[in-house]
Amino acid sequence: MKRFGGKVALVTGAASGIGRATALRFADEGAKVFCTDVQSEEVKLTAKSAVELGAEAEARVCDVSDPGESDACVRACVDRFGRLDVLCNIAGILRFDYFDEIDIADWNRILDVNLTGTFLMCKAAIPHLLESGGNIVNTSSTSALAGLAYGAAYGASKAGVLGLTYSLAIEYGRRGVRANAVCPGSIKTPMTRGAAGLPEKIDPKLITRAMALDRPRGPEAVAGVIAMLASEDGAHINGEQIRVDGGTLS
Numbered sequence: 441m442k443r444f445g446g447k448v449a450l451v452t453g454a455a456s457g458i459g460r461a462t463a464l465r466f467a468d469e470g471a472k473v474f475c476t477d478v479q480s481e482e483v484k485l486t487a488k489s490a491v492e493l494g495a496e497a498e499a500r501v502c503d504v505s506d507p508g509e510s511d512a513c514v515r516a517c518v519d520r521f522g523r524l525d526v527l528c529n530i531a532g533i534l535r536f537d538y539f540d541e542i543d544i545a546d547w548n549r550i551l552d553v554n555l556t557g558t559f560l561m562c563k564a565a566i567p568h569l570l571e572s573g574g575n576i577v578n579t580s581s582t583s584a585l586a587g588l589a590y591g592a593a594y595g596a597s598k599a600g601v602l603g604l605t606y607s608l609a610i611e612y613g614r615r616g617v618r619a620n621a622v623c624p625g626s627i628k629t630p631m632t633r634g635a636a637g638l639p640e641k642i643d644p645k646l647i648t649r650a651m652a653l654d655r656p657r658g659p660e661a662v663a664g665v666i667a668m669l670a671s672e673d674g675a676h677i678n679g680e681q682i683r684v685d686g687g688t689l690s
């Protein structure tokens with residue numbers, strides 16, 4: 441019995457890394473998957489791979505930070521598949537700067553994509569999730585729970601995602617809609633490859649404390665936890681955040 445048979449999952453950030461692995465995990469577990477990202481060709485490839493796994497899948501370009509696009513994306517998903525059961529907000533961006541050198545435009549862009557994008561997608565999805573008794577899984581980060589040097593904007597955006605998730609859980613829990621978050625750390629994806637543009641002359645000790653205790657894992661390690669939270673196995677989990685970091689913050 442597949443856990444997501446008859447269910448529809450919308451996954452943002454589905455062109456790459458954790459988003460791609462999550463879309464394919466849902467497809468493999470029987471869901472119809474609506475894959476969205478700003479990367480047009482790559483998100484089509486994810487949908488194609490989902491179809492190869494036997495799922496119905498659709499790809500759509502959407503910048504989650506744009507209110508019109510996020511709204512239209514959720515509508516397109518419901519038009520295509522008739523319902524929405526799971527929203528996975530995985531799209532995100534990261535950049536490193538010395539705190540006193542953060543440009544306001546960069547600060548705003550990180551908050552726009554990581555936090556406002558999550559808010560906009562949740563807002564557009566809530567009416568449909570109330571109808572289906574569905575749920576939301578948001579992507580925060582270990583940087584929301586412990587300081588990430590040179591990543592103040594990113595950490596602030598991801599802490600905001602947790603606050604948003606807790607509020608949604610309380611506000612909609614009694615009406616049958618759950619909201620949870622994952623806090624990944626040290627996952628091997630394009631985002632973390634090659635330290636993603638760290639500034640020069642950093643203190644490496646401040647960064648290595650965020651490294652995995654054993655070894656970095658692939659994005660599938662997070663996808664499996666997202667699927668558990670979104671499934672009936674997670675039915676009594678609401679307003680929770682789960683670290684997927686190999687114990688780094690233990």
Ligand SMILES: NC(=O)c1ccc[n+]([C@@H]2O[C@H](COP(=O)([O-])OP(=O)(O)OC[C@H]3O[C@@H](n4cnc5c(N)ncnc54)[C@H](O)[C@@H]3O)[C@@H](O)[C@H]2O)c1
Pocket residue numbers: 452453454455456457458459476477478479502503504505530531532533534553557579580581582623624625626627628629630631632659
């Ligand atoms: N890799 C890690 O160790 C790690 C740790 C903590 C949190 N995260 C979070 O996990 C999520 C996925 O990251 P990843 O590691 O798979 O990185 P990734 O770069 O492989 O994937 C991020 C995806 O988001 C998409 N995206 C960026 N801006 C967008 C926008 N405005 N609208 C729609 N899509 C957009 C990108 O095109 C990309 O496909 C992110 O939210 C990231 O912050 C990752």
